[in-house]
Amino acid sequence: MTAGSPAPIVEAFRRGAWRTSLDTAPLPGRGESRFGLALVPEIVAASDRRWWDATGRHTPFAATTLAPGSRRELLLFALDLFEHGTVTVGGLGTQSAGAFHQALEEVGGVPRPLATRWTGMLRESLRSREVPRPDGALALVALPGNTFTCLESVLAQAERSTGVWVRPSRREPLAAARLIGAMLAAGWPPELIGFYPGEQRVLHGLIRLTDRQIVYGGAGLARSVRALDSLTLHGPGRGCALVPADLPVAEAVEWLLPLIAADSGRFCSNVRTVVCVDAPDGARQDPEPLATALAAALDAIHHPHTDVRDAWPFVAFREPGAVEMIQGVVRDRLRPGDRILTRRPPALVGGTYDVYARPQLALLDGHFTHPDAHPLIGHEVPFPFAAVLGAAPDAVKAITADSLFVYHPAKRGPA
Incomplete structure (x- = not known):
């Protein structure tokens, strides 16, 4: 034109x-x-x-x-x-x-x-x-x-x-x-x-x-x-990934990063919830080490078109205020004690009409021992976003029952 x-x-x-x-x-x-x-x-x-x-x-x-x-x-x-x-x-x-x-x-x-x-x-x-x-x-x-x-x-x-x-x-x-x-x-x-x-x-x-x-x-x-x-x-896929207690953090990050960030986070199959599953003996798994490392990896994806791996380009938002709106919904769903661990500014402005939503990761407070729904569990947004939490077996069953895409590291794909 x-x-x-x-x-x-x-x-x-x-x-x-x-x-x-x-x-x-x-x-x-x-x-x-x-x-x-x-x-x-x-x-x-x-x-x-x-x-x-x-x-x-x-x-x-x-x-x-x-x-x-x-x-x-x-x-x-x-x-x-x-x-x-x-x-x-x-x-x-x-x-x-x-x-x-x-x-x-x-x-x-x-x-x-x-x-x-x-x-x-x-x-x-x-x-x-x-x-x-x-x-x-x-x-x-x-x-x-x-x-x-x-x-x-x-x-x-x-x-x-x-x-x-x-x-x-x-x-x-x-x-x-x-x-x-x-x-x-x-x-x-x-x-x-x-x-x-x-x-x-x-x-x-x-x-x-x-x-x-x-x-x-x-x-x-x-x-x-x-x-x-x-x-x-x-409808929503509410993709989730189950991280066993014996999976090293570095391996978990390598596995999870493309599940969250690929295709600009726009697929119903993208992971939205990362569940750190308690050990078989009942010992609780602390989700914070994984969440911190995963947030750092998501922060490293910084360019709107090609990241350092040349694999996960971003999609720009053309509707005025769209990025602020969807990120505002994420903030509104945070509960006391929840934290956003990604450090980079959530919106990247590449030009007057080029606005990108950077990946975000939230660490949910508390240990989920029963099917108590958190508003960020399975929450889908059109950019890379995931919530990390620790959960007991009963809570894991409740989360996976509501998800169309459940990922296990041994299978490296949805169940």
């Missing part, structure tokens, strides 16, 4: 074509000239569902039931285009890979090393899944804004369903829009894919209008979504 030029509007894709909308919303980003996003009202989506039933589901692709293996070949080709090609995105025109990465960093704060890693994860996820037998459903995938790796659900539903509607996050819709463009360029029938940005309230309408739903969101969304047999809700 040049100074003074109108902000480009990322269009919706519906009824087989990119389309503008009277309803738009600005996207986060640098400077005054930002991208905008076309919004699809619920009444329009309802009309599109009627069109789908009458016309969309009867396209040649759907009628001939393209072999599952052929679908995968098309999707792998689309991922190659997504990563390296030039594709058409409604409202943005032809978009090269370089232009995509530039836009992704301007809007979502995602640096190219992370985008490259996440694209590789999408490809590996697609290749490793069993090829499903397609059915006649119209699926909805409602995406989060923390990472575009959740596009794996779009790919999975494209293989399984006759049609897929994608509702992107308004914090970062660019990766989803580019995947739509890549699928179209690869030869995916346009009638069988949709891109439906919308207000939060429209999500509930999209859920009602579709046959199968994959929805990503936090606890608040989980409480607001009506339970349906057809709906799969991906």
